[in-house]
Amino acid sequence: MLLSDKITGGVMVALGATAFIYGSTLPPVPGQQVGPSAFPMAVGAALVLCGTLIAFGIGRHFEEVAEADVASHSAPDLHEPLPAWWNWLALLPPALLAFYALASEALGFLPTAGIMVVIASLAFGARPKLAVPLALIAPFVINLIFLKLLRVPLPGGLLPFPW
Amino acid sequence: MNTVIQAFGLVFQTDVMIAIVASAFYGLTVGALPGLSATMATALLVPITFYLSPIAAIATIITASAMAIFSGDIPGCLLRIPGTPASAAYTDEAYAMTRKGQAETALGICLWFSALGGIAGTLSLMLIAPLLAEFALSFSTYENFWLAMLGLMCSTLVARSSPIKAIAAMLLGLLITCIGIDNPGGVPRFTFGSTDLLGGIEPIPALVGVFALAEVMRALTEREPPKLEHRRLGSILKGQIELTKKYPKQQTRGNIVGIIIGVLPGAGADMAAWVSYAMSKRFSKTPEKFGTGHPEGLIEAGASNNASLASGWVPALLFGIPGDTITAIAIGVLYMKGLNPGPTLFTEQASSMYALYIIFILGNIIMIPFGIIMIRLASRVVGAPRSAVMPVIMIFCAVGAFSTAGNNLFAVWCVAIFGLLGFVMEKNGYPVAAMVLGIVMGTMVEQSFVTSLIKSDGSILPFFSRPVSMVLSSMTIAALLWPVFMWSLEKLRARRAVAA
Numbered sequence: 001m002l003l004s005d006k007i008t009g010g011v012m013v014a015l016g017a018t019a020f021i022y023g024s025t026l027p028p029v030p031g032q033q034v035g036p037s038a039f040p041m042a043v044g045a046a047l048v049l050c051g052t053l054i055a056f057g058i059g060r061h062f063e064e065v066a067e068a069d070v071a072s073h074s075a076p077d078l079h080e081p082l083p084a085w086w087n088w089l090a091l092l093p094p095a096l097l098a099f100y101a102l103a104s105e106a107l108g109f110l111p112t113a114g115i116m117v118v119i120a121s122l123a124f125g126a127r128p129k130l131a132v133p134l135a136l137i138a139p140f141v142i143n144l145i146f147l148k149l150l151r152v153p154l155p156g157g158l159l160p161f162p163w
Numbered sequence: 164m165n166t167v168i169q170a171f172g173l174v175f176q177t178d179v180m181i182a183i184v185a186s187a188f189y190g191l192t193v194g195a196l197p198g199l200s201a202t203m204a205t206a207l208l209v210p211i212t213f214y215l216s217p218i219a220a221i222a223t224i225i226t227a228s229a230m231a232i233f234s235g236d237i238p239g240c241l242l243r244i245p246g247t248p249a250s251a252a253y254t255d256e257a258y259a260m261t262r263k264g265q266a267e268t269a270l271g272i273c274l275w276f277s278a279l280g281g282i283a284g285t286l287s288l289m290l291i292a293p294l295l296a297e298f299a300l301s302f303s304t305y306e307n308f309w310l311a312m313l314g315l316m317c318s319t320l321v322a323r324s325s326p327i328k329a330i331a332a333m334l335l336g337l338l339i340t341c342i343g344i345d346n347p348g349g350v351p352r353f354t355f356g357s358t359d360l361l362g363g364i365e366p367i368p369a370l371v372g373v374f375a376l377a378e379v380m381r382a383l384t385e386r387e388p389p390k391l392e393h394r395r396l397g398s399i400l401k402g403q404i405e406l407t408k409k410y411p412k413q414q415t416r417g418n419i420v421g422i423i424i425g426v427l428p429g430a431g432a433d434m435a436a437w438v439s440y441a442m443s444k445r446f447s448k449t450p451e452k453f454g455t456g457h458p459e460g461l462i463e464a465g466a467s468n469n470a471s472l473a474s475g476w477v478p479a480l481l482f483g484i485p486g487d488t489i490t491a492i493a494i495g496v497l498y499m500k501g502l503n504p505g506p507t508l509f510t511e512q513a514s515s516m517y518a519l520y521i522i523f524i525l526g527n528i529i530m531i532p533f534g535i536i537m538i539r540l541a542s543r544v545v546g547a548p549r550s551a552v553m554p555v556i557m558i559f560c561a562v563g564a565f566s567t568a569g570n571n572l573f574a575v576w577c578v579a580i581f582g583l584l585g586f587v588m589e590k591n592g593y594p595v596a597a598m599v600l601g602i603v604m605g606t607m608v609e610q611s612f613v614t615s616l617i618k619s620d621g622s623i624l625p626f627f628s629r630p631v632s633m634v635l636s637s638m639t640i641a642a643l644l645w646p647v648f649m650w651s652l653e654k655l656r657a658r659r660a661v662a663a
Contacts, residue, residue: 093376094583097557
């Protein structure tokens, strides 16, 4: 997930340029000189400038100073470094949230949340002995809090809350 | 006097009291868990505050954040793993004391000076805010624009990263607020034909994504912290009065630095702790003792980070400019509860303001007994398996955002996307706090910018010619140029050193 400054800076330039061009096409308010286009254009132009500077590595020096400072204060890592594929595990939580957004209406809150908890818990290295009871209890308790205490109905779906 | 009595009436109600006690334990627990920050604790509370009375809602935020900042010190002291980033600056020092067999003293210092620091911060809030409010009543859109800009610039200055990346992150936040039809022309912008995007991106799902989901993601890529062994601790508060008497200067300096950093927009408790610890070392008579388990720096930094919490509310209440990421969340809650930030808050809703002060004082007083209980329970709480805590937090992210957005699943998508964005940004050195500030303040910046331009017929002259805006604009420009100045100074010094 660590990208070079050239790439992130380039993304910023592209984003800023898009905002500027798109902003310039917005219709003005009749009778006014400034309207909805002024702000996106100003922000877009500034973003293009920043992105260019980042891509050329300007300001990198400050980051190195901060990193060295943090490193000198944190505990030394006694273990061998983690394999690179571990970084991809980070994609799991947003993927599970996307699953929630897609499935919760049809499946209902309890089964959807249960599935999410099992998967996440196992990914964190839990044994099934912990993950399965957690997946049964935690969604139930959360549903109880939201339904009874906060009066937010969560999607019922296939398996609605029993009372 | 009447308003003060009214304020006491507002605070001493059953629901507010329950909210304070419950959020105190919640804050202590979340803060003590390594990897869960005070900001995350606060962000996850927002959905709950939605359904509370205004005073109870603010009470939960104030209490939970203060407790979490303190209890972040507990795993720092005992495990050398800071519970919250605000404790990172002095974790080494506290752990060195524990290794010398002074765990009680180290924890006691953290607790005692946190509570005192919190109270000092509250006093500053009570003193500064009403004074500034009177002054701020005369501000027009030009001043508001510069004030917001100054706030945004400060947030980029204090970020512990490249200032240019911080500015880019902030601009990204501003760009995100352009989405939707809530703009001067009322035309849909950047909606790509989606009806969900017409209403714009709400700050709360974005905050939950950046501060809570991204933390879960990061935890997945890191090793589980080591288990805490059960240890018997002696009296926690023993010797604290002597230390208070021995190091009055350190404590006062910590409080003052914390207050100043808190008032600066965007700079919060973690920054206050770093600066205070460094300052303590520089001005100490025995700098060589730092890092070996010396209480001096611990006192100063512990006093500083909690003091910054209260003073962070000054710009938030007066101008709607967050003093730190926690008040960025609090501003959202204030709007939600009809307590719109602004100088009139102090004249028209004075009793609510007094209630807020009372809650702050109360929170810092109950911190001492509750904190002692937490320290005693620490081995159990810190030992809670990450594989059980993190999945539950993830579910809370989904459900919490869903319920604050009027039961709209679009909010869940927002959390997922912002979680991803926050994770990638953090990994690449883009400070997410600056982006969040941009998101919280974007609408206000645009409004004051466009209204000012319309008033002046498109001329930018009044932005600089009015007396107060002249001062504010030069401060903003100075903040923009400061990194350049620092960089050239360093270059010059290096060249001289080479020449010599």
